[in-house]
Amino acid sequence: MKAAKMHSQKAAPAPAQLDPDIRPGQSVELLKELHILTRDGKLNQDSRRKLKQVYHLYQFIEKLLLELASDVPAAAGPTLADHGAGKSYLGFILYDLFYKSRPGGHIYGIETRSELVDKSRELAARLGFERMSFLNISAADAADNALLPAEIDIVTALHACDTATDDAIAFGLRKNARFMVLVPCCQAELAGCLRQNKALSLARTPLAELWRHPLHTREMGSQLTNVLRCLYLEAMGYQVTVTELVGWEHSMKNELILARRTGQRKQSAADRLRALLAEFGLQGLEPLRYPL
Ligand SMILES: C[S@@+](CC[C@H](N)C(=O)[O-])C[C@H]1O[C@@H](n2cnc3c(N)ncnc32)[C@H](O)[C@@H]1O
Secondary structure: OOHHHHHHHEEEEEHHHOOOOOOOOOOOOHHHHHHOOOOOOOOHHHHHHHHHHHHHHHHHHHHHHHHHHOOOOOOOOOEEEEEEEOOOOHHHHHHEEEEEOOOOOOOEEEEEOOHHHHHHHHHHHHHHHOOOOEEOOOOHOOOOOOOOOOOOOOOEEEEEOOOOOHHEEEHHHOOOOOOOEEEOOOOOOOHHHHOOOOHHHHOOOHHHHHHOOOOHHHHHHHHHHHHHHHHHHHHHEOOOOOOOOOOOOOOOOEEEEEEOOOOOOOHHHHHHHHHHHHOOHHHHHHHHHHHO
Protein backbone atom coordinates (compact mmCIF):
# COMPACT_ATOMS: atom_id res chain seq x y z
CA MET A 1 0.00 0.00 0.00
CA LYS A 2 2.80 2.29 1.07
CA ALA A 3 4.80 1.36 -2.02
CA ALA A 4 1.80 2.00 -4.27
CA LYS A 5 1.32 5.41 -2.66
CA MET A 6 4.97 6.26 -3.16
CA HIS A 7 4.73 5.12 -6.77
CA SER A 8 1.67 7.26 -7.47
CA GLN A 9 3.47 10.24 -5.93
CA LYS A 10 6.41 9.67 -8.23
CA ALA A 11 4.23 9.47 -11.33
CA ALA A 12 2.35 12.70 -10.55
CA PRO A 13 2.97 15.58 -12.94
CA ALA A 14 5.57 18.21 -12.06
CA PRO A 15 4.24 20.95 -9.76
CA ALA A 16 4.59 23.43 -12.60
CA GLN A 17 2.01 21.56 -14.65
CA LEU A 18 -0.42 21.65 -11.78
CA ASP A 19 -0.35 25.40 -11.38
CA PRO A 20 -3.42 26.84 -13.08
CA ASP A 21 -1.35 29.76 -14.34
CA ILE A 22 0.81 27.49 -16.49
CA ARG A 23 -0.67 26.50 -19.84
CA PRO A 24 -0.58 23.02 -21.35
CA GLY A 25 2.31 22.65 -23.76
CA GLN A 26 4.15 25.66 -22.38
CA SER A 27 7.92 25.32 -22.18
CA VAL A 28 8.87 24.82 -18.54
CA GLU A 29 12.49 25.55 -19.50
CA LEU A 30 11.47 28.94 -20.88
CA LEU A 31 9.49 29.81 -17.77
CA LYS A 32 12.46 28.88 -15.59
CA GLU A 33 14.78 30.99 -17.71
CA LEU A 34 12.41 33.94 -17.39
CA HIS A 35 12.38 33.29 -13.61
CA ILE A 36 8.64 32.82 -13.77
CA LEU A 37 9.21 29.34 -12.40
CA THR A 38 11.71 28.58 -9.67
CA ARG A 39 14.35 25.90 -10.32
CA ASP A 40 12.14 23.29 -8.68
CA GLY A 41 9.28 24.18 -11.00
CA LYS A 42 7.13 26.28 -8.66
CA LEU A 43 5.60 29.55 -9.74
CA ASN A 44 7.66 32.49 -8.51
CA GLN A 45 5.19 34.69 -6.64
CA ASP A 46 6.93 37.91 -7.72
CA SER A 47 6.55 36.89 -11.35
CA ARG A 48 2.91 35.87 -11.11
CA ARG A 49 1.81 39.47 -11.67
CA LYS A 50 3.98 39.83 -14.76
CA LEU A 51 2.74 36.51 -16.08
CA LYS A 52 -0.89 37.60 -15.60
CA GLN A 53 -0.26 40.81 -17.55
CA VAL A 54 1.49 38.98 -20.35
CA TYR A 55 -1.24 36.31 -20.53
CA HIS A 56 -3.92 38.95 -20.71
CA LEU A 57 -2.08 40.64 -23.51
CA TYR A 58 -1.51 37.28 -25.15
CA GLN A 59 -5.27 36.66 -25.20
CA PHE A 60 -5.79 39.89 -27.12
CA ILE A 61 -2.89 39.29 -29.49
CA GLU A 62 -3.74 35.64 -30.15
CA LYS A 63 -7.07 36.71 -31.66
CA LEU A 64 -5.26 39.13 -33.97
CA LEU A 65 -2.70 36.51 -34.93
CA LEU A 66 -5.46 34.04 -35.79
CA GLU A 67 -7.19 36.69 -37.85
CA LEU A 68 -3.94 37.40 -39.69
CA ALA A 69 -3.24 33.70 -40.14
CA SER A 70 -6.39 33.40 -42.24
CA ASP A 71 -5.01 36.09 -44.63
CA VAL A 72 -1.26 35.49 -44.61
CA PRO A 73 0.03 32.24 -46.20
CA ALA A 74 1.10 29.86 -43.41
CA ALA A 75 4.71 29.74 -44.59
CA ALA A 76 5.00 33.52 -44.39
CA GLY A 77 3.16 33.85 -41.10
CA PRO A 78 2.57 37.04 -39.16
CA THR A 79 5.40 39.39 -38.24
CA LEU A 80 5.40 41.18 -34.91
CA ALA A 81 7.71 43.88 -33.53
CA ASP A 82 7.79 44.43 -29.77
CA HIS A 83 9.11 47.84 -28.67
CA GLY A 84 10.84 48.29 -25.33
CA ALA A 85 10.98 44.51 -25.13
CA GLY A 86 12.96 44.37 -21.87
CA LYS A 87 13.52 40.70 -21.04
CA SER A 88 11.11 39.88 -23.85
CA TYR A 89 8.57 38.09 -21.66
CA LEU A 90 5.86 38.97 -24.14
CA GLY A 91 7.83 37.91 -27.22
CA PHE A 92 8.92 34.61 -25.69
CA ILE A 93 5.45 33.71 -24.42
CA LEU A 94 3.97 34.58 -27.83
CA TYR A 95 6.55 32.45 -29.58
CA ASP A 96 6.10 29.54 -27.17
CA LEU A 97 2.31 29.54 -27.29
CA PHE A 98 1.68 30.53 -30.90
CA TYR A 99 4.65 30.74 -33.28
CA LYS A 100 6.50 27.60 -32.16
CA SER A 101 3.90 25.21 -33.53
CA ARG A 102 3.48 27.06 -36.83
CA PRO A 103 5.80 27.10 -39.83
CA GLY A 104 6.05 30.85 -40.44
CA GLY A 105 6.15 34.25 -38.85
CA HIS A 106 8.80 36.20 -37.01
CA ILE A 107 9.05 38.17 -33.78
CA TYR A 108 11.41 41.15 -33.50
CA GLY A 109 12.34 42.55 -30.08
CA ILE A 110 13.52 46.17 -29.98
CA GLU A 111 15.38 47.16 -26.85
CA THR A 112 18.00 49.78 -25.91
CA ARG A 113 19.65 47.82 -23.07
CA SER A 114 22.32 45.69 -24.69
CA GLU A 115 22.61 43.21 -21.81
CA LEU A 116 18.91 42.36 -22.13
CA VAL A 117 19.26 41.95 -25.88
CA ASP A 118 22.25 39.60 -25.43
CA LYS A 119 20.34 37.52 -22.88
CA SER A 120 17.30 37.26 -25.11
CA ARG A 121 19.44 36.21 -28.08
CA GLU A 122 21.15 33.52 -25.97
CA LEU A 123 17.85 32.23 -24.65
CA ALA A 124 16.19 32.13 -28.07
CA ALA A 125 19.21 30.19 -29.44
CA ARG A 126 19.13 27.74 -26.52
CA LEU A 127 15.42 27.07 -26.93
CA GLY A 128 15.64 26.81 -30.71
CA PHE A 129 13.27 29.76 -31.18
CA GLU A 130 14.78 30.50 -34.57
CA ARG A 131 12.25 33.02 -35.77
CA MET A 132 13.00 35.53 -33.05
CA SER A 133 15.45 38.42 -33.54
CA PHE A 134 16.54 41.03 -31.05
CA LEU A 135 17.76 44.43 -32.10
CA ASN A 136 19.77 46.65 -29.80
CA ILE A 137 18.32 49.89 -31.08
CA SER A 138 15.91 52.52 -29.86
CA ALA A 139 12.27 52.48 -30.92
CA ALA A 140 12.88 55.82 -32.64
CA ASP A 141 15.50 54.26 -34.94
CA ALA A 142 13.65 51.04 -35.65
CA ALA A 143 11.68 52.20 -38.69
CA ASP A 144 14.91 52.94 -40.60
CA ASN A 145 16.73 49.79 -39.57
CA ALA A 146 17.59 47.57 -42.52
CA LEU A 147 17.22 44.37 -40.48
CA LEU A 148 13.51 44.93 -40.16
CA PRO A 149 11.16 44.15 -43.04
CA ALA A 150 9.32 46.87 -44.98
CA GLU A 151 5.99 45.80 -43.49
CA ILE A 152 5.12 44.47 -40.04
CA ASP A 153 1.76 42.96 -39.17
CA ILE A 154 1.57 43.70 -35.45
CA VAL A 155 3.34 46.32 -33.36
CA THR A 156 3.36 45.87 -29.60
CA ALA A 157 4.70 48.05 -26.81
CA LEU A 158 4.13 46.84 -23.25
CA HIS A 159 5.15 49.53 -20.77
CA ALA A 160 7.72 50.94 -23.19
CA CYS A 161 9.04 53.99 -21.33
CA ASP A 162 7.85 57.52 -22.00
CA THR A 163 7.98 58.41 -25.71
CA ALA A 164 8.93 54.87 -26.82
CA THR A 165 5.17 54.30 -27.20
CA ASP A 166 4.97 57.28 -29.58
CA ASP A 167 7.95 55.88 -31.47
CA ALA A 168 6.19 52.52 -31.68
CA ILE A 169 3.14 54.26 -33.18
CA ALA A 170 5.32 56.09 -35.71
CA PHE A 171 6.99 52.76 -36.53
CA GLY A 172 3.61 51.07 -36.99
CA LEU A 173 2.49 53.80 -39.39
CA ARG A 174 5.69 53.53 -41.43
CA LYS A 175 5.41 49.74 -41.54
CA ASN A 176 1.73 49.82 -42.42
CA ALA A 177 0.92 47.66 -39.40
CA ARG A 178 -2.44 45.92 -39.37
CA PHE A 179 -2.62 46.14 -35.61
CA MET A 180 -0.97 48.07 -32.81
CA VAL A 181 -1.25 46.85 -29.24
CA LEU A 182 -0.02 49.47 -26.79
CA VAL A 183 0.11 49.55 -23.01
CA PRO A 184 1.69 52.92 -22.30
CA CYS A 185 4.05 53.50 -19.41
CA CYS A 186 5.17 56.61 -17.59
CA GLN A 187 4.91 59.79 -19.65
CA ALA A 188 7.08 62.86 -19.13
CA GLU A 189 7.29 64.75 -22.41
CA LEU A 190 3.84 66.28 -22.50
CA ALA A 191 3.75 66.95 -18.73
CA GLY A 192 6.99 68.91 -19.25
CA CYS A 193 5.28 71.11 -21.86
CA LEU A 194 2.23 71.61 -19.60
CA ARG A 195 4.58 72.65 -16.78
CA GLN A 196 6.40 75.14 -18.96
CA ASN A 197 3.20 76.90 -20.07
CA LYS A 198 1.42 76.63 -16.73
CA ALA A 199 1.38 80.30 -15.71
CA LEU A 200 0.13 81.33 -19.13
CA SER A 201 -2.56 78.66 -19.14
CA LEU A 202 -3.75 79.55 -15.62
CA ALA A 203 -4.21 83.15 -16.69
CA ARG A 204 -6.09 82.08 -19.80
CA THR A 205 -8.48 79.35 -18.69
CA PRO A 206 -9.89 77.88 -15.47
CA LEU A 207 -9.36 74.46 -17.09
CA ALA A 208 -5.67 74.86 -16.25
CA GLU A 209 -6.66 74.06 -12.64
CA LEU A 210 -6.72 70.47 -13.89
CA TRP A 211 -2.93 70.46 -13.99
CA ARG A 212 -1.93 73.22 -11.51
CA HIS A 213 -0.61 70.91 -8.80
CA PRO A 214 2.55 68.97 -9.76
CA LEU A 215 0.95 65.58 -9.18
CA HIS A 216 -1.97 66.59 -11.38
CA THR A 217 0.43 67.87 -14.05
CA ARG A 218 1.92 64.40 -14.27
CA GLU A 219 -1.43 62.61 -14.29
CA MET A 220 -3.00 65.05 -16.71
CA GLY A 221 0.09 64.71 -18.91
CA SER A 222 -0.33 60.93 -19.05
CA GLN A 223 -4.07 61.07 -19.66
CA LEU A 224 -3.78 63.72 -22.34
CA THR A 225 -0.91 61.90 -24.04
CA ASN A 226 -3.01 58.77 -24.43
CA VAL A 227 -6.01 60.73 -25.66
CA LEU A 228 -3.84 62.43 -28.29
CA ARG A 229 -2.33 59.09 -29.31
CA CYS A 230 -5.81 57.67 -29.89
CA LEU A 231 -6.92 60.67 -31.94
CA TYR A 232 -3.70 60.48 -33.94
CA LEU A 233 -4.25 56.80 -34.73
CA GLU A 234 -7.83 57.50 -35.81
CA ALA A 235 -6.67 60.42 -37.94
CA MET A 236 -4.14 58.08 -39.60
CA GLY A 237 -6.63 55.38 -40.54
CA TYR A 238 -6.99 53.16 -37.48
CA GLN A 239 -10.00 52.14 -35.46
CA VAL A 240 -9.13 52.44 -31.79
CA THR A 241 -10.38 50.61 -28.70
CA VAL A 242 -9.25 51.57 -25.21
CA THR A 243 -9.69 49.09 -22.43
CA GLU A 244 -8.15 47.83 -19.18
CA LEU A 245 -5.40 45.25 -19.43
CA VAL A 246 -5.83 43.60 -16.01
CA GLY A 247 -7.34 44.62 -12.67
CA TRP A 248 -5.62 47.58 -11.02
CA GLU A 249 -4.26 45.30 -8.31
CA HIS A 250 -1.88 43.89 -10.90
CA SER A 251 -0.51 47.07 -12.44
CA MET A 252 -0.90 50.83 -12.16
CA LYS A 253 -0.11 51.22 -15.85
CA ASN A 254 -3.09 49.41 -17.11
CA GLU A 255 -4.47 51.14 -20.18
CA LEU A 256 -4.56 49.01 -23.30
CA ILE A 257 -4.86 50.81 -26.62
CA LEU A 258 -5.76 48.50 -29.45
CA ALA A 259 -5.58 49.95 -32.97
CA ARG A 260 -6.83 48.16 -36.07
CA ARG A 261 -5.99 49.50 -39.53
CA THR A 262 -9.04 50.42 -41.57
CA GLY A 263 -7.28 52.75 -44.00
CA GLN A 264 -9.97 55.35 -43.46
CA ARG A 265 -8.42 58.52 -42.11
CA LYS A 266 -10.81 60.40 -39.87
CA GLN A 267 -10.70 64.11 -40.56
CA SER A 268 -12.78 64.81 -37.45
CA ALA A 269 -10.10 63.12 -35.31
CA ALA A 270 -7.37 65.21 -36.97
CA ASP A 271 -9.38 68.38 -36.27
CA ARG A 272 -9.96 67.39 -32.66
CA LEU A 273 -6.29 66.55 -32.22
CA ARG A 274 -5.25 69.98 -33.45
CA ALA A 275 -7.92 71.69 -31.34
CA LEU A 276 -6.73 69.90 -28.21
CA LEU A 277 -3.10 70.74 -28.90
CA ALA A 278 -4.09 74.39 -29.28
CA GLU A 279 -6.26 74.36 -26.16
CA PHE A 280 -3.39 73.04 -24.05
CA GLY A 281 -0.71 75.18 -25.71
CA LEU A 282 0.99 72.10 -27.15
CA GLN A 283 1.08 72.95 -30.86
CA GLY A 284 4.88 72.57 -30.78
CA LEU A 285 4.41 68.79 -30.39
CA GLU A 286 2.47 68.35 -33.62
CA PRO A 287 5.33 68.10 -36.13
CA LEU A 288 7.31 65.75 -33.88
CA ARG A 289 4.62 63.43 -32.47
CA TYR A 290 1.54 63.86 -34.58
CA PRO A 291 2.54 64.65 -38.17
CA LEU A 292 -0.67 64.49 -40.13
C1 LIG B 1 9.28 48.94 -18.12
S1 LIG B 1 10.29 48.02 -19.18
C2 LIG B 1 9.13 46.95 -19.94
C3 LIG B 1 9.77 45.76 -20.55
C4 LIG B 1 8.81 44.75 -21.18
N1 LIG B 1 8.08 45.29 -22.28
C5 LIG B 1 7.89 44.18 -20.15
O1 LIG B 1 6.75 44.60 -20.08
O2 LIG B 1 8.35 43.32 -19.39
C6 LIG B 1 10.68 49.17 -20.48
C7 LIG B 1 11.81 48.72 -21.37
O3 LIG B 1 11.87 49.62 -22.47
C8 LIG B 1 13.23 49.88 -22.78
N2 LIG B 1 13.26 51.17 -23.46
C9 LIG B 1 13.10 52.39 -22.92
N3 LIG B 1 13.12 53.33 -23.85
C10 LIG B 1 13.29 52.70 -25.04
C11 LIG B 1 13.40 53.14 -26.39
N4 LIG B 1 13.30 54.42 -26.69
N5 LIG B 1 13.57 52.22 -27.34
C12 LIG B 1 13.65 50.90 -27.05
N6 LIG B 1 13.57 50.41 -25.78
C13 LIG B 1 13.39 51.32 -24.79
C14 LIG B 1 13.91 49.85 -21.43
O4 LIG B 1 15.30 49.60 -21.52
C15 LIG B 1 13.16 48.73 -20.73
O5 LIG B 1 13.77 47.49 -20.92
